[in-house]
Amino acid sequence: MKILRALLIGLSILLFPTFASAQDYPAKPIRLIVPFPPGGPNDIIARVIGQRMSELAKQPVVIDNRGGQGGVLGTEAVAKAAPDGYTIAISSAGALAISPVMEKVAYDTLKDLAPVTLVATVPEMLVVASNVPAKNIGELIALARAQPGKLNFASSGPGSLPHLAGELFKLTAKLDIVHVPYRGANPAMQDLMGGRVDYLCDIITTAKPQIDAGTVKPIAILTRERSKVLPDVPTAIEQGFEVEAYTWNAFFLPKGTPEAIVQKLNRATVEAMKTPAVREKLESAGLVFVSDDRTTPDYLAKFVQSEIVKWAAPIKAGNISVD
DSSP: OHHHHHHHHHHHHHHOHHHHHHHHOOSSOEEEEESSOTTSHHHHHHHHHHHHHHHHHTSOEEEEEOOOGGGHHHHHHHHTSOSSSSEEEEEEHIIIIIHHHHSOOSSOHHHHEEEEEEEEEEEEEEEEETTSOOSSHHHHHHHHHHSTTTOEEEESSTTSHHHHHHHHHHHHHTOOOEEEEOSSHHHHHHHHHTTSSSEEEEEHHHHHHHHHHTSEEEEEESSSSOOSSSTTSOBTTTTTOOOOOEEEEEEEEETTOOHHHHHHHHHHHHHHHTOHHHHHHHHTTTOEEOOGGGOSHHHHHHHHHHHHHHHHHHHHHTTOOOO
């Protein structure tokens, strides 16, 4: 009888190895790849949520910064990792929905990555130089139409989300406006503050300090709801202009990771996101946590697909590339 029991146990392990590993998961530290250098929004989210996840999982969550190519290199590393649940990425719109449309990357977002959960969105907002005589979207559009080809907008570089948000605004309003690319968000903002460019679409996290200082003027939040950190700034939609632009952050595993592990990690991540200290720290930086119905792996899979379609329109219309 003991021999038969041992044979049955051995056979079950051979037939259902992923189930056995999922039951014990996590049994060792989890590597969380951040596809950007330390200090940026993705890195901050990873460290705050990762710390709480490690407490819940009772295993260390080790941050591994893999910056390069706008998040592509770190995301690629996760796509090629072993699908055992011990390598996870927190990636964002650029590497998952924008770069794959603009350039050849070594992964397919929809085929090579297993979605875990959408975490938060970070609104883009439209800000203008203090010397631009416009206080709202209607006045900015009127100004641009009165001077075709004269106004310009800055971005942190070709193909960046601020660039695409600016192109989306330009495309939707049917404006003739010149794009001025910079090597990063800081020099773009500096020239906006100096009045050398007219407007900029940027994430609220980096735009808010300059708004608070009065060096640039806020025109609109580019999401459906106002921001809690800038409650007096109206949305573009409130102003009758139907446009949305925001970056977002989400957790992914390599494709082929056992479903039981995906679900375990989803539950741990969502619980970490609901921790009051985590929410307070990240919301104060301008992040907007997603509602419960948007935290499932199935929702994230459909959401990414819709984001790829959304950003393909301004990319193709503007003939945008990373060059």
